[in-house]
Amino acid sequence: MPAATTTPFRCPACREPLALVAGGAEPRCARCERPAGTADGILDLVTDPALRGEADHFDAEYAGVRIGDPADPDALGQLWTSYPNAPFNRALLQRIGDVEDATVVLLGNGTLVKELHLLTRRPRALVFSDLSVAAMRAVRDHVAAADREQVLHFAAIDAQQLPFADASVDVVYGYAFVHHLPDVDRFLAEVARVLAPGGRAVFMDNAMAPLWQAAKVRVLRPLMDLAHRRNPISQEDLRVTLEGGFGVEDFAARIRAVGGEPFFERSGFVHYLATRASDIFLSPDSRARLSRRRWERRGGGWRLVVPHGRLLRTLQRIDDRLTRVPLVERNQMRLVWGFVRA
Numbered sequence: 001m002p003a004a005t006t007t008p009f010r011c012p013a014c015r016e017p018l019a020l021v022a023g024g025a026e027p028r029c030a031r032c033e034r035p036a037g038t039a040d041g042i043l044d045l046v047t048d049p050a051l052r053g054e055a056d057h058f059d060a061e062y063a064g065v066r067i068g069d070p071a072d073p074d075a076l077g078q079l080w081t082s083y084p085n086a087p088f089n090r091a092l093l094q095r096i097g098d099v100e101d102a103t104v105v106l107l108g109n110g111t112l113v114k115e116l117h118l119l120t121r122r123p124r125a126l127v128f129s130d131l132s133v134a135a136m137r138a139v140r141d142h143v144a145a146a147d148r149e150q151v152l153h154f155a156a157i158d159a160q161q162l163p164f165a166d167a168s169v170d171v172v173y174g175y176a177f178v179h180h181l182p183d184v185d186r187f188l189a190e191v192a193r194v195l196a197p198g199g200r201a202v203f204m205d206n207a208m209a210p211l212w213q214a215a216k217v218r219v220l221r222p223l224m225d226l227a228h229r230r231n232p233i234s235q236e237d238l239r240v241t242l243e244g245g246f247g248v249e250d251f252a253a254r255i256r257a258v259g260g261e262p263f264f265e266r267s268g269f270v271h272y273l274a275t276r277a278s279d280i281f282l283s284p285d286s287r288a289r290l291s292r293r294r295w296e297r298r299g300g301g302w303r304l305v306v307p308h309g310r311l312l313r314t315l316q317r318i319d320d321r322l323t324r325v326p327l328v329e330r331n332q333m334r335l336v337w338g339f340v341r342a
């Protein structure tokens, strides 16, 4: 057998632990010799032909994306703890918890790189993945310099068919992506299968909010149509928006059915209101300006500058206060959710 490099994956063809034939850019399984990726070395472990259309859609979206954040894991911590536009990031980071020596799998991660910050917590393996090969190419090329310890892995993966052995993963994470999956129960069962006992699944999506839902299908419908004309969203996003996001009780039952102990943390009433209002009333340019961030060199590192930080922080403070109002509490839209594997 040729010399091979090991990976945390299972070969989708022979289903044995995937080791790659050394040498040559195109990845190949050392055991069954099947190609396992692209000519420029991106692992592609997606096998379901029904996903081709969705993968092509996102490949086109991500091709040539320029990632605006630095690849410095320390600096990226600012996007988790002090970036005012995403109050739920802090909750996510807490739920991810200690990952020292752990295998962490990021699903549907697109071209996000803030997750590189997890390298500062010394995982054994940190897997970046998405359905789109183009997204993984963009991230791999951006972070090449950060991978000094062979901890990082990049692969195209279908979240509903995970290329990992049973109980081989400690943390599974996904940011604003679970609503893209046609079969959420199959996805939950797969996540539960690959998680080791005590392992954690941590996600961020939109919650079902009865007030917004009623408003959306009645008074707000024309405004929503206008917003989507100005700011087109995918068919999948539209379906989930109209269905009204994730119902907490419903999801708790579906999680328990796969052997998980669920958790849910809601936040963002004003945050959601402001985001939707800006979709409807602002031009794409003004919207981009409002959420703009830039990085400045400071000493040996990077400092995050958010021009509208004060406004965003004020919204967040109002949100924190309003949380105690029951009507608001039930209608907060941002949902950090997931489960602990029994």
Ligand SMILES: C[S@@+](CC[C@H](N)C(=O)[O-])C[C@H]1O[C@@H](n2cnc3c(N)ncnc32)[C@H](O)[C@@H]1O
Pocket (backbone or CB within 6 Å): 051, 054, 058, 107, 108, 109, 110, 111, 112, 130, 131, 132, 135, 157, 158, 159, 160, 174, 175, 176, 177, 180, 181
């Ligand atoms: C709304 S984007 C979110 C991307 C990223 N997490 C972010 O917040 O920018 C949804 C992502 O889900 C990915 N996706 C769609 N179907 C998927 C599947 N079956 N398995 C894994 N990822 C999938 C898409 O390629 C896309 O990158």
Ligand SMILES: [Zn+2]
Pocket (backbone or CB within 6 Å): 011, 012, 013, 014, 015, 016, 029, 030, 031, 032, 033, 034
């Ligand atoms: Zn194989």
